Amino acid sequence: MPTSSRSSEGGTRRGAAAALLAPGLLALGVSFLVPLVWLARMSLNRTVGPAELQTAVSLRSYIDVLTDDFVWEVAWHTLWLGALVTVLAVVVSYPIALFLARTRSRLRGLLMALAIAPLLTSSVVRTFGWLILLSDDGIVNSALSGLGIIGEPLTLTNNVTGVVIALVEIMMPYAILAMIAGFGRVSKDLEDAAGSLGAGRLRCFVRITFPLSLPGVLTGALMVFVLTVSAFITPRLMGGGRVFVIATEIYDQATTTLDWPRASALSVLLLLLFGVFLVLYQRLFRMVEGR
């Protein structure tokens, strides 16, 4: 039976589809495509002297960026931060995700909402929460010194430690969501089967549950990594001007130094990096899935 029987009458069909797509395409065109094209164009311009913008078609900005040790350092730092946050976020999210994927509790809906709801709360607010928690005279420090564990307050804000802690928390809902979605193959039955074959709980987890949950873990990891690498708010608010990542660098170049071609070139390179990671991820995912 032809599946296209859904279509309506006449030669106006294509016209109707075009008319229906027009508002969406127009909106995305104006707010997404044109800006990106314009960004790419700007990256080919040149900056001379302190901040003088020259229209040109030149790869100068790319060459400058790619031969700049500092940029490499920032990029390296960004990737390192991304990797660290990814590992930590996946580790702390794993128990929640596994629990939510399998619980039959009546509270599941509520617990699910609690795990995901922070996603829809501004990261400014959540970073602010961490500023309160981690500041020198904040809750964590006063609790630790109250317990006599530390004499002097730990510096947990205005440095990379604070950025990592806050980012891990901010990324958790994404990791949880992606992992739950990827945990489809982890079924209680399989564990029960392993149990009936005499596997202990730990062995059961190591041999059955964990390998089966790997695709979910990978999806979660990619999501967190990509979002961390492009995070701006938290490194800015928590970093005390010490934490340089590609996102803050782009912001500075764009708003303070006013080197737009350089900022644009950095952006284009960041997008390329994203593309590379997506491709790598797909390869890896297929490998793990295909096992």
Place this chain on the structure above:
Amino acid sequence: MRRMSTRALLPLLLVPAVALSACSTGNASDGADDGTTTVRLMAYATGGFKEKYVKAVIQPFEAAHPNIKVEYDPVVSSAEMLGRLRTQKSNPTIDVVIMDLSVAESANKEGIFTPLDPAAVPNMKDLSEHAKVRDNFGPGVTFDNLALVYNTEAVTTPPTSWNDLWDPAYKGKISISAPPQLDGIGLTVILSKILGGDYTTSIDPAIERLRKLAPSVQTWNPQPDTYTLVKSGQVNLALAWNARAQLQHDQSNGALDVVLPKEGSIMQVNTINLVKGSKRASDAQTFIDYALSPEAQALFAAEMFYAPTNTLAKVDDEVAQRTVMTPEKLKTMIAVDWNRLAEQRAQWTEIWRKDVISQ
């Protein structure tokens, strides 16, 4: 030609957005009907600058020139102003801009600003040497200097020297806006001088000294509003600019105070510029001339403690003491080639990040 085509392309693609905006932006009309012109001035948004400038300069000007209105377009930083001006280079809506000299130099070179006509701006001839800019490009309209601000509740012995930054008492309670912000650039210049060198030859000694300061600094973030950080006790000592700090001191009932360290400091110059292609160039220069006049300069100094650039301006002694204009203070100011600094800004920024902040 290429320039033309790319410039022409963008507006075309954005027609829908512009159509959307047409109904809401409501740019001030030139009001041709009643014979008045509106000159659009772009200047600082923060730190009380707008409020005080409107009160001290714009209102008296409008009273004296009933057929010219001045509309104040507030922008946070000079860099952002340049960004905005760039995007409207072919069809500027702004006529006059007050911005930092170092940024203005870039705008002069990019052809965003145009030289003033000395005949239309007679007050130019009475300006201090420090205020004059090459080829009659927009001259200095205010003088200020880098200073230290501190929280008066937490700090019992006010700092007197830049060296006090290294006092362990302030450990973890210091805020410095690192380069590319001018604050950090200025500090590098000052330290070079204190350490017996010259920033034009080498800044290595200054950087070496700054490395030792790094662990004591709470934040290097460019704070548009360092003053609040100090007032709230988030930090106790910070690099800041004198004029705004003086104003904040008064407005916070002394929660914050400001000192000019004994080793001297650098001057910061805001210039007043005419935008190239302004359709109201003549009225704009009338306003610029007024802004440079002894009366306007004196009034604004009294309101906000920016030192006047016009040597004929008569300022209360009490006010003068709180600005950079006293002869003793002026003597301690370190001469700075802003043009040169602007070019080195990126390089210094990188050195700071590598060798200072990462400590």
Place this chain on the structure above:
Amino acid sequence: MEDAYLALSKLTKTYPNQSRSAVHDVDIDVARGEFISLLGPSGCGKTTTLRMIAGLISPTSGHIRVDGTDITNRPVHRRDMGLVFQSYALFPHMSVGENVDFGLQMRRVAKSDRRRRVADALDMVHLAHLANRRVSQLSGGQAQRIALARALVIEPTVLLLDEPLSNLDAKLREELRVEIRRIQQETGITTVFVTHDQDEALAMSDRLVVMSEGRVEQVGEPWAVYETPKNRFVADFIGRTNMFDGRVAGRSDGVLRLEAEGLGTLSVRAQQTDRATATVMVRPHRVRIDPAEQMANELKGRVVQSSYLGDVESVVIDVNGVRVLAERTHSGRPLTVGATVGLGWGDADAYVIPQ
């Protein structure tokens, strides 16, 4: 047919990027008040044809006329046709009554009139008491009756039924079959019914249209299509059948003698006599097992398989390597597999397929 009420002529539908037409040169005439079934395997184009009549698909070429008026290019909502879907397609956000009322609202029928007609339509399907139910509370059979009432309440020119019974279980299906036929006859509405179920088609229709690969294979009354299929496809598709290919060996008095491999000489009453080979069709229920009387064709074989179905016993018999299907109706104890049996049929029980 000159007095055709619904006439399809040379109706063709070709989809882009598909070499074969979904529907090809279909000519069907339906008389006023007639119940006609489109029958065929899935993919034969019957649903596409129905949807072209409804206006949901526009034909690539050809014409559709109702009562002499060409409606080929008339939009769906101006065609006045009642369509009943396989999935019922009741509006889930409306009550039963609102569903039935919808078409009347679209026609701007006066409110009082609408109330009466909705009640009548629900009465007709014996579900007047469900008017305020939510659609989700209906059983499958109820839902399909409501869908029927909804299609009929607008007094359509033609009623189109798109496999309306295939989502229902067997018992309900038979019940609704009767019901639909009753309502169709009461209202006298011209009906086109699409199904892949031959029993349904045979039981309900005035005439059948057998389709295959987008073409009409045969049109005719159910018994005629069943007894005298025009070709192998129809013979095979409608009912179970034995088909034997043979070489024409001789003819006399309207009886054709064929040499069929493994079966020897077969006699069959037939008109046509001019071909060298022919295919003979014998329906399984015409094949007698261990016949008491003498028959024109008599064979011996071994029982390969026997399925006892209650009212009949379906038997597969191997005759010299040829499989012959047979049915016993008065069976009692079923035959044992491996037993040798005699079988036979008269020369009038067989039929030579024309093509």
Place this chain on the structure above:
Amino acid sequence: MRSLSEAIYRTVAGILVVCSYLFLLAPLLVVFVISFGASPTMEFPPKDWSLRWYADLAGNGEFIEGLRVSLLLGLVVTVVSLVAGVTAALALTRHRFGGRDAVIGLFTSPLLLPSVVLGLALLLVLGPVGLVGTYPGLVVAHLSLTIPYVVRTVMMSLNAVDPSCEQAARTLGAGPVTTFRRITLPLITPGLVAGAALSFIISFDEAVVSLFVVGTGRTTLPVVVFRYVSNNTDPQVAALSVVLIVFSLAAVALIERALGLKRVLSKA
């Protein structure tokens, strides 16, 4: 043996889950509690309770103006996204055409774009046409963030609607527009509600892209908060944060009821 290992496993797993939840919710809980404390030093737990920060909030012109801008912006963005998203979803589910997959890809790709890059790109484009810091500029800036979600939720709803319902309506005499209004629209209402709630809250919470394009004009609440938090940490921001959290919770509840959070939010 088995029951012992089971018990240990359960205990360990339970503790891990509780700890993870605590970590996840800590910043929001702290902000919530602090906002009701009386002391300006943000002691925890507060010794005295007060609503004074909420009162201060009401008197803070900058916050109120930011809230006003964000609310209005959120509403306009939502309406525009709904129109653009619903029509696009209709085309993508109810029509077959060449390049359909590419169009679907286009409608989801903004989700993967780093907001800093989008912010910069928008700044470069909105500047020359004078839209920085204006409502139209902000609306344009937020659209590519919200439309993908609306398209997705509405497509999910449309795919769940039996297309024969629409066809049935057509055969009963309803024109295309009437069919959409009377049949399709009511049936996809859950998707619309979820899409609307999502696009409102995304626009309402968006900070990075806004930071680039607000300039000194219309400033959205998250940007006001960002700038404020750069300089201060005081219970007033905590109170403001609670207001933002309440908006989020309302959106979460709406989305969960309409379509289910999990389905709507996964980015892949």
